[in-house]
Amino acid sequence: MVELGCLWAPRRWSLHVKLDGMNPGGSSKDRAALRIIDDALADGRLRPGGLVVESSSGNMGLGLAIVCASYGIPFLCIVDPHTTRQNIALMRAYGATVEVVTVEDPVVKSYLPTRLARVRQVLAEQPGAFWPNQYENPSGVAAHYDGTGPEIARQVGGFPDWLFIAVGTCATIQGTARWLKDQGAHTRIVGVDSVGSVVLGGPAARRKIPGIGSAQKSSLLDLSLLDHAVHVEEDAAIAWCRRLARTEAVLAGGSSGCVLAAIDQLSDRFADGDVVVGLLPDRGSRYMDLIFDDGAPDGHG
Numbered sequence: 001m002v003e004l005g006c007l008w009a010p011r012r013w014s015l016h017v018k019l020d021g022m023n024p025g026g027s028s029k030d031r032a033a034l035r036i037i038d039d040a041l042a043d044g045r046l047r048p049g050g051l052v053v054e055s056s057s058g059n060m061g062l063g064l065a066i067v068c069a070s071y072g073i074p075f076l077c078i079v080d081p082h083t084t085r086q087n088i089a090l091m092r093a094y095g096a097t098v099e100v101v102t103v104e105d106p107v108v109k110s111y112l113p114t115r116l117a118r119v120r121q122v123l124a125e126q127p128g129a130f131w132p133n134q135y136e137n138p139s140g141v142a143a144h145y146d147g148t149g150p151e152i153a154r155q156v157g158g159f160p161d162w163l164f165i166a167v168g169t170c171a172t173i174q175g176t177a178r179w180l181k182d183q184g185a186h187t188r189i190v191g192v193d194s195v196g197s198v199v200l201g202g203p204a205a206r207r208k209i210p211g212i213g214s215a216q217k218s219s220l221l222d223l224s225l226l227d228h229a230v231h232v233e234e235d236a237a238i239a240w241c242r243r244l245a246r247t248e249a250v251l252a253g254g255s256s257g258c259v260l261a262a263i264d265q266l267s268d269r270f271a272d273g274d275v276v277v278g279l280l281p282d283r284g285s286r287y288m289d290l291i292f293d294d295g296a297p298d299g300h301g
C-alpha cells in the first residue's frame with residue numbers, strides 16, 4: 001500500500017493504492033490461486049500429480065503456474081488471442097502448458113465460451129483433472145476475505161471511507177467487501193467495471209483491457225455489498241495509466257487505470273479528510289503495447 005500525493009492535487013482527501021502487482025506472480029490472482037489449490041488438495045478434489053486445467057486471460061494462469069510449479073503439479077492453461085505474448089511466455093517459463101483458442105463466440109462476441117468448452121473437453125478426457133473454475137470457486141473469495149480485507153484495514157490504520165475494486169470474477173470485491181461489512185465498517189464499496197462488460201450490468205461489447213470485466217455475470221458477487229457501480233471507458237482507463245506513470249512513477253495495468261478513472265468520476269463526493277483506497281490489480285510492464293504505446297491516448301487534460 002502506498003499513498004499517492006500528486007494525482008488530483010491539491011485535494012482534501014488522501015489516496016492510498018494497494019499495489020497487487022508486487023505479488024510474486026504480479027497480480028491479485030496469486031492469493032486466489034494459492035487458496036484454490038490448497039483447499040482442493042486439502043479436501044481431495046486435487047491429488048498431488050493430478051492435472052490442473054483453467055481458462056485464464058493471463059493473471060490467474062500466472063498465479064496457478066507459480067503455485068503448481070512450487071507444488072510439482074502439471075498445469076494446462078487455456079488462453080485466447082487477447083492474452084499477451086509475455087504472459088504466455090511467463091507461464092511456460094514456470095512449466096505450464098499453454099493452449100490458445102482462436103474461435104470467438106459469435107453471440108456474446110467473446111472467447112470465454114470457447115475457452116470454457118475446451119476446459120470441459122479436457123476434464124472429460126482426463127480423469128482426475130481439476131478445474132479451479134475461478135468464476136465460481138468460493139476459495140478465491142475466501143482468500144480475499146482472510147487476506148485482502150484485513151490487510152487494507154491494517155495498512156491504512158482503520159477502515160477506509162471509500163474502496164474502489166475492479167471486477168472480473170468478483171472474488172476480490174466479494175471477499176474484501178464481505179469482510180469489511182462483517183466488521184461493521186462504514187466503507188463505501190465501489191465496483192469498477194469496463195464499458196462492454198456485463199458483470200455490473202450494461203450491454204456486452206468488444207473490450208481490449210484484460211483482467212477487468214467479463215462477458216458473463218459473476219455467481220460469486222452479492223451485488224448488495226456494493227454502494228456504487230461505475231463503468232469506465234477503456235480509453236479513459238488507458239489515459240489514467242499514463243497519468244499515473246508520469247505523475248506518481250507507478251506503472252500499473254489497464255484495470256488499475258479503470259480504478260483511477262472511477263475514483264475521478266466519484267471524487268466530487270469525497271468529504272474533507274476521507275481516506276480513499278484503490279486496489280491496483282497488476283503491473284503495467286506486461287501491457288506496454290496496449291497501454292503505453294504511442295497510438296494510445298496520452299492522458300493530457
Ligand SMILES: Cc1ncc(COP(=O)(O)O)c(C=O)c1O
Pocket residue numbers: 027028029059060166167168169170171172173210211212213253255256281282
Ligand atoms: C488485471 C486484473 N484486473 C482485475 C481483476 C479483478 O479481480 P477478480 O477476478 O477477483 O474480480 C484482477 C484479478 O486479479 C486482475 O488481475
